[in-house]
Amino acid sequence: MIRLLIADDHPIVRSGLRAVLAAEPDFEVVGEAASGERAVELAVTLAPDVVLMDLRFGPGMAGAQATREITARAGGPRVLVLTTYDSDADILAAIEAGATGYLLKDADPADLAAAVRDAAAGRSALAPAVAQRLLGRLRSPGSALSRRETEVLDLVAAGLSNQQISKRLFLSQATVKSHLVHIYAKLGVDNRTAAVAAARERGLIRP
Amino acid sequence: MIRLLIADDHPIVRSGLRAVLAAEPDFEVVGEAASGERAVELAVTLAPDVVLMDLRFGPGMAGAQATREITARAGGPRVLVLTTYDSDADILAAIEAGATGYLLKDADPADLAAAVRDAAAGRSALAPAVAQRLLGRLRSPGSALSRRETEVLDLVAAGLSNQQISKRLFLSQATVKSHLVHIYAKLGVDNRTAAVAAARERGLIRP
DNA sequence: CCGGAAGTCAACCTTTCGGTTGATGCCCGG
DNA sequence: CCGGGCATCAACCGAAAGGTTGACTTCCGG
Numbered sequence: 001m002i003r004l005l006i007a008d009d010h011p012i013v014r015s016g017l018r019a020v021l022a023a024e025p026d027f028e029v030v031g032e033a034a035s036g037e038r039a040v041e042l043a044v045t046l047a048p049d050v051v052l053m054d055l056r057f058g059p060g061m062a063g064a065q066a067t068r069e070i071t072a073r074a075g076g077p078r079v080l081v082l083t084t085y086d087s088d089a090d091i092l093a094a095i096e097a098g099a100t101g102y103l104l105k106d107a108d109p110a111d112l113a114a115a116v117r118d119a120a121a122g123r124s125a126l127a128p129a130v131a132q133r134l135l136g137r138l139r140s141p142g143s144a145l146s147r148r149e150t151e152v153l154d155l156v157a158a159g160l161s162n163q164q165i166s167k168r169l170f171l172s173q174a175t176v177k178s179h180l181v182h183i184y185a186k187l188g189v190d191n192r193t194a195a196v197a198a199a200r201e202r203g204l205i206r207p
Numbered sequence: 208m209i210r211l212l213i214a215d216d217h218p219i220v221r222s223g224l225r226a227v228l229a230a231e232p233d234f235e236v237v238g239e240a241a242s243g244e245r246a247v248e249l250a251v252t253l254a255p256d257v258v259l260m261d262l263r264f265g266p267g268m269a270g271a272q273a274t275r276e277i278t279a280r281a282g283g284p285r286v287l288v289l290t291t292y293d294s295d296a297d298i299l300a301a302i303e304a305g306a307t308g309y310l311l312k313d314a315d316p317a318d319l320a321a322a323v324r325d326a327a328a329g330r331s332a333l334a335p336a337v338a339q340r341l342l343g344r345l346r347s348p349g350s351a352l353s354r355r356e357t358e359v360l361d362l363v364a365a366g367l368s369n370q371q372i373s374k375r376l377f378l379s380q381a382t383v384k385s386h387l388v389h390i391y392a393k394l395g396v397d398n399r400t401a402a403v404a405a406a407r408e409r410g411l412i413r414p
Numbered sequence: 415c416c417g418g419a420a421g422t423c424a425a426c427c428t429t430t431c432g433g434t435t436g437a438t439g440c441c442c443g444g
Numbered sequence: 445c446c447g448g449g450c451a452t453c454a455a456c457c458g459a460a461a462g463g464t465t466g467a468c469t470t471c472c473g474g
Contacts (some may be wrong), residue, residue, distance in 0.1 A: 009287050009313060011223075011227070011316055012220060012312055012319070013312070014223070015218060015222070016217075016222040016224070018226070019223065019225070019226040020218070066296055084291070093269070105219055106216060106217050107218075107219070109219070109222070112219070146450065146451085148451065149450095156400060158388075158401075159398065159401025160401070161398060161429085171430085171452075172454080174452080175451075175455095178451080179451085181433065181434090190433095190439075191366065191401055192431080192432095193364070196403065197296070197366035353419085353420065354420095356420095368461085369461070378421090378422075378423090379422075379423055381424060383421050384462075385421080385423080385462085386422095388463070398430085399461080399462095404427075
């Protein structure tokens with residue numbers, strides 16, 4: 001019997017997961033959490049085998065942080081991330097936080113059940129779209145933005161001018177422009193708004 | 208007895224809605240649709256009282272269009288939009304398409320049930336966040352973008368230059384710039400990327 | 415019927431951005 | 445130990461975007 005904890009801030013999604021998972025004879029949903037903090041609590045007190053974790057909760061602790069705290073304990077449950085979003089930033093953050101798998105919410109119940117069993121057995125489970133994204137990143141490592149470039153692009157997406165960005169990051173405008181030129185080359189665009197659009201499309205910056 | 212049709216592309220959400228709504232003695236879920244097209248079909252053949260409609264389906268017909276086709280028929284069911292997003296563009300499109308209510312997916316089951324009963328009785332039901340947004344819009348009508356301005360801003364957000372926009376919309380660059388100046392004034396910004404950021408923040412364009 | 419908002423366009427000017435070249439220092443890994 | 449990616453900066457130039465003024469049309473509502 002696989003003991004499950006559901007962590008999601010939407011009551012409707014929690015009910016849906018409970019209904020879908022209850023159909024499997026070897027699953028038992030032992031608890032639900034509506035926040036990241038509550039998920040960490042219940043992961044300790046209920047000692048489930050697998051936690052189904054949403055990444056975005058309303059206010060309070062994010063799913064990635066909750067995942068980190070849960071997986072930090074030795075012998076703790078596996079965490080299977082289940083979210084709507086498939087941006088690079090989210091995926092990498094979740095995996096880095098120790099998630100065993102990453103599924104999208106549009107998954108079929110059968111796929112979900114299979115992923116839960118994989119996670120319970122310690123095998124990692126990735127949704128096809130997620131796996132493809134990770135492979136794509138490995139195939140073209142040069143196209144990944146550096147930390148500094150991402151930082152600059154975030155401010156560009158916020159609508160700041162080069163001058164404002166240079167002041168914010170304690171740089172000269174020349175450096176900001178230099179970063180931007182590299183960003184444009186990596187994304188295959190030739191102006192800042194197109195860079196923001198491309199980065200959004202590829203999940204390189206947060207929405 | 209209120210007969211319900213559930214239209215959502217996520218199996219998990221459909222199960223959740225079914226579970227939550229089945230708890231109400233006077234509700235009966237008569238069908239589920241995983242696409243906009245299927246929702247329109249079933250709205251005719253099953254003749255439900257209320258359709259719970261998601262706005263974003265994967266490929267194919269959008270929820271707004273499905274809503275429009277369903278409500279176009281006299282004596283057809285009421286459509287209660289139930290979505291994750293609360294952008295101005297989505298809300299207005301849904302209401303314009305004939306939706307009776309607009310709920311967010313983080314709603315409590317009790318609120319959802321109440322909204323369904325409201326919709327069945329022909330009373331409109333809006334989530335608090337949605338109602339607030341609409342009121343805010345009424346309070347500051349001057350800040351709303353015109354149809355053409357929104358059209359231009361959408362292309363700006365996609366990363367197009369003024370020249371590309373002018374060709375796409377069969378305008379001169381002067382006209383595009385003219386629209387942009389008005390957009391900047393209404394949004395209180397002074398460049399295109401900031402305009403896109405501000406518009407995203409206020410839900411004026413699709414994410 | 416008139417005023418105003420929306421939409422279209424032109425000419426002009428200033429500022430910013432984009433693109434290049436070149437240079438320096440750092441740190442990592444082969 | 446040395447190449448290469450990353451990060452930093454300077455100077456320059458042409459292109460694009462931003463800002464202003466002014467003008468014309470259409471359409472709607474008071």
